[in-house]
Amino acid sequence: MISTVYAITLVGIGLVMAVFYFVIINSKKTEADYQSITKKWYDVRSKWFIFLLILGTIVTFASLNPFPIPDQHKEYSSNDYQIVAVNGHQWYWTMTPATVKSGQPVEFQVSAADVNHGFGIYDENLVLIAQTQAMPGYTNKLIHTFDKPGKFKILCLEYCGLAHHVMITELTVE
Structure with missing residues (x-):
């Protein structure tokens, strides 16, 4: 050959x-x-x-025009958005609350406790629907509206160490 x-x-x-x-x-x-x-x-x-x-x-x-990313610095009231606090750790996520309503915008406030993580939301077919970086000392805002109820997987998109592959949690949308 x-x-x-x-x-x-x-x-x-x-x-x-x-x-x-x-x-x-x-x-x-x-x-x-x-x-x-x-x-x-x-x-x-x-x-x-x-x-x-x-x-x-x-x-x-x-x-x-229009830029597709919502304003990350604007302060929203809890009546406008569902607020979900997310913190990435080696090698798990903490998310409060873990259940949100469909049809209403959700503001994920994403940070990390140790190293950089990639916060990715996947639907039931494991298609990436939204993502942002989780960084120590900084809070990124990710605003997304879920159109339908279901269980969504949260996976880390940034290699963060030995057990990166097990950094999975679930978000319930009612």
Whole structure:
């Protein structure tokens, strides 16, 4: 198998060299021949740059407005959101309360006691539906509304040590 790949690679390199040789041999134009072509392509290049600049600006504003992440610094009353305090430890989660209502936004206040953890919420098919970082000395807010009741798994997404794979808990949505 290796010798076949080696032979194909050598043939490919030979073909590329032959094309370069053909182009070099047949390029007998003088500098005067290139002046009209050069002017034309300078014009095309300028228009292409302006087009890309406008397109990039439009795509940037269209993709950032509205920004899909809720304001993390806004203070919410307990009437607006269900508050769930989450703390990551090596190698378990503490979550108070562990049951929330569907259809009402939940604000997860996520922190860590020791090292960085990745807080990931998975549905019953183990599809990731929301996530944030759990960091020592800092509280991240993750706001999510559960559309339907069920049991959701909380897994660590950041390798946090020897027993990282057992860092699993469950959230009940009624």
